[in-house]
Amino acid sequence: MTEGADPNRGSDAATTPESSQFPRLSRVRASAGIAVSQLSHARGRTVLTVLGITLAVLAATLLAGTGIGVIQTGQQQFDAAGRDVWITGGPVRFSPTGVGGFENSIVDAHGLDAELEAREDVKVVTPMSFQTVYVRSNESDYETLVGVGAPARGGSVQITNGSGFSRPDVHYAGGNYTGPMTHEVVIDQRTAEMMNVSVGDSLYVGGTTGIARENEFTVVGVSPTFSRFLGTPSVVVHLSELQEVTGSTGADTATLMTLTVADGADPEAVAADIQADYPDYDVRTNQEQLTEILRDQAVVMAAGGSLVFLALLAGLALSVNVLLSHVYHQKRELAALKALGTSSSTLSLTLVAQALVLGTFGGLLGVALSFPAAVGLNRLAQLLVGFGDVVVLPRAVLAxxxxIAFVMSLVSSLAVSRQIAGIRPLDHL
Known part of the structure; x- marks a missing residue:
């Protein structure tokens, strides 16, 4: 060591304050501290802003989760139906002046059924009709339910109690409707609870109360299959018997027909061939039918999207409002800081820190509340339509x-930063 050398000189770097070594980091810490302090001071506006961001996040996650859940549920229901091709006569229309309330557009359903089953590429054909019917039991008053005319038997129909239909549709009798009526009915669990009946009990079913009084049906099974498909309580009888009790035997109408293709046959090719043979009807594969249903609900989905957009605007407006309020109420302090040499970028960084704090709390709260909200909506959907997984929340939706909360925070801070840049110390001091 040379004479006169300072023995402590070598430790200067070690004792240099951290703020001198990392001025940017120090400035960020200071801005964050100021931001948290100012937000704590204006608690009312802070809480309101966090709730606004939370609402926006909650609306976005629940709508996205509902869209995904509806598509998944629809796909599952179509797959569970075990059908490959769907035939309809166009959209189902209401017929207020007619018995049953629905205008079923497929005519000569039994004849079309026989023609399609004669094809080598078709294995099973199932015509179905939907009508509004009056139903009562010996212990309840009349209720209007959806009556389904379909064969409630076979592998595609799940029977949870009872045995289902004991005989095929014999009442049709070659188009004369002179065969005996089986007077058998399959119901879903909600109908059973509504009517307080079980297998072996009686139900009175008809397109009018007068017709219902004359047609006593015996409950032979409980099945969720058709109520899940329709999303409403229902009663299922043979097609010809539903036509009989709703006065639609003349045209032999049905709402739709489902087909299962023969082993090895291509559903798309079969659908194309049938469409060519029956141009008056709409013939679609499973996936095409699901897509068409979703397209019909485009207005509802657009309305939901509009609500999310409004929620996002509300959250953004609240964020901008609280930051503008901060700038307005502290113009003198901000002007003094600028006069002392504090740069606009440092003051803007404080706003960014405030916005990120608001966005973080609002985003975390919105994501956390999405779970109980989804559970509640699923329970409500289970009670109303029989589906329990309408809202799903994959990680991508939560992220x-x-x-969204993070982006809203950045946008609001950028929008307010211009106000700080425009502050002139001489105007406020």
Whole structure:
């Protein structure tokens, strides 16, 4: 060591304050501290803003989760139906002046059934009709339910109690409707609870109360199959018997027909061939039918999207409002800081820190509340339509919801930063 050398000189770097070594980090910490302090001071506006961001995140996650859940549920229901091709006569229309309330557009359903089953590429054909019917039991008053005319038997129909239909549709009798009526009915669990009946009990079913009084049916099974498909309580009888009690035997109408293709046959090719042979009807594969149903609900989905957009605007407006309020109420302090040499970028960084704090709390709260909200909506859907998984929350949806809060925070801070840049110290001091 040379004479006169300072023995402590070598430790200067070690004792240099961290703020001198990392000025940017120090500035960020200071801005964050100021931001948290100011938000704590204005608790009312802070809580309101966090709730606004939470609402926006919650609306976005629940709508996205509902869209995914509806598509998944629809796909599962179509797959569970075990059908390959769907035939309809166009959209189902209401007929207020007619018995049953629905205008079924497929005519000569039994004849078309026989023609299609004669094809080598078709294995099973199932015509179905939907009508509004009056139903009562010996212990209940009349209720209007959806009556389904379909064969409630076979592998595609799940019977949870009872045995289902004991005989095929014999009342049709070659188109004369002179065969005996089986007077058998299959119901779903909600109908059983509504009517307080079980297998072996009686139900009175008809297109009018007068017709219902004359037609006593015996409950032979409980099945969720058709109520899940329709999303409403229902009673299922043979097609010809539903036509009989709703006065639609003349045209032999049905709402739709489902087909199961023969082993090895291509559903798309079969659908194309049938469409060519029957141009008056709409023939679609499973996936095409699901897509068409979703397209019909485009207005509802657009309305839901509009609600989410409004929620996002509300959250963004609240974020901008609280930051503008901060700038307005502290113009003198901000002007003094600028006069002392504090740069606009440092003051803007404080706003960014505030916005990120608001967005983080709002995003986390929105994601956390999405879970109980989804559970509640699923329970409500189970009670109303019989589906229990209408709202699903995959990780991508939750991450997207939190990202929305983050983006809203950045946008609001950028929008307010211009106000700080425009502050002139001489105007406020």
């Amino acid at each position: 997207g919801g939190f990202a």
